[in-house]
Amino acid sequence: MKGFARVIAAVLLTAVGASGALAQAKEWKEVRIGTEGAYPPFNNLNAKKELEGFEIDYGNLLCERMKVKCTWVVQDWDGIIPALLSNKYDIIIAGMNATDERKKRVDFTAVYTKTPIWIIGPKTTTSADFSPAALKGKAIGVQGSTIHTNYAEKYYKDSTIRPYPTQEEANLDLINGRLDYVIADSLALEDFLAGKGKDCCKKIGEITRDPTIHGPGVGGAVRKEDTALKALFDKAIAETIADGSHKKIADKYFKIPIL
Structure with missing residues (x-):
């Protein structure tokens, strides 16, 4: 029994996070969104250094649907996945196609654009x-x-x-x-x-x-362990496509369908 107890203790220690609490699904109330800010009309900085574009408007809509507070973080494209993995933000919304190569490092939400x-x-x-x-x-x-x-x-x-x-x-x-x-x-x-x-x-x-x-199109990139966050975005994306609010924002920026 002592040996069994030591095994259980080892398993529990493995599950303990840096805070000393047992690992559990995170309840998302605030989300940090990483974007490039240099890819109009999807995401870019205007003359006032404010973010604008389809993905900015759409990302804000998704946050409203999920009832979470969202903060945007601007990041150069070359370092955008490493910065996600180092916890600079929680999701990338930046015109990123969900390719097999990228899926080795991150997971993707449902596709929200697929264009020529x-x-x-x-x-x-x-x-x-x-x-x-x-x-x-x-x-x-x-x-x-x-x-x-x-x-x-x-x-x-x-x-x-x-x-x-x-x-x-x-x-x-x-x-x-x-x-x-x-x-x-x-x-x-x-x-x-x-x-x-x-x-x-x-x-x-x-x-x-x-x-x-x-790949199949553009989605939001999240860390592989953040399954609850992915599920929240998947649900919001599906709802906004179904009720036409996705198209309403897309029509503001594009002359052709983006899905």
Whole structure:
């Protein structure tokens, strides 16, 4: 019996958290949301350094539905998953596709956007052929550490792939003639083509999604142990899609369906 008691004691010690309390499901009353703040029209900082965009409005709606207090935290894209894992915030809402590679480190909520992927180039581009052979030797801009980087590196091995810290930096280099093409989410590029890029650039074509790279769509990323938080967001996402409030916010920012 003494040996059995020692085994039970060891199991209990394993379950004890840093606070000395037995591990139990957390009751979420406050949630910190990490976002990039540099990916319009999904999430970006305006001239007053305030967050705005579809994901900001939608994230706030989800928090209202869950009856929790939410605080937004801005984080550079390259470090966005490590910062989640180090407890800087509790969920990432930042246009992140739920890929198999990312699922090795984090879990994802239900999908709340799934949109086409475009390749754009200068208006002087005469060919609509964007096959790997046609783009041999060309410079293609992508945002680093994204599905678009992974796709370009897999399919355009004979092109020069240039990753950028933000999508805006890639777009600006296309305007300035330092890139031949840019690959990104269609809605982000549509916003660019209607604004800063309207005089220089155009859509060349739509990239065929590779399920192994692009995943099923965009969801919120949470730590694997935060199953209760994931369940809260899954329920709120399902409710807002079903009652049309998701679409109402999406229609404010986008001209095409995002699901």
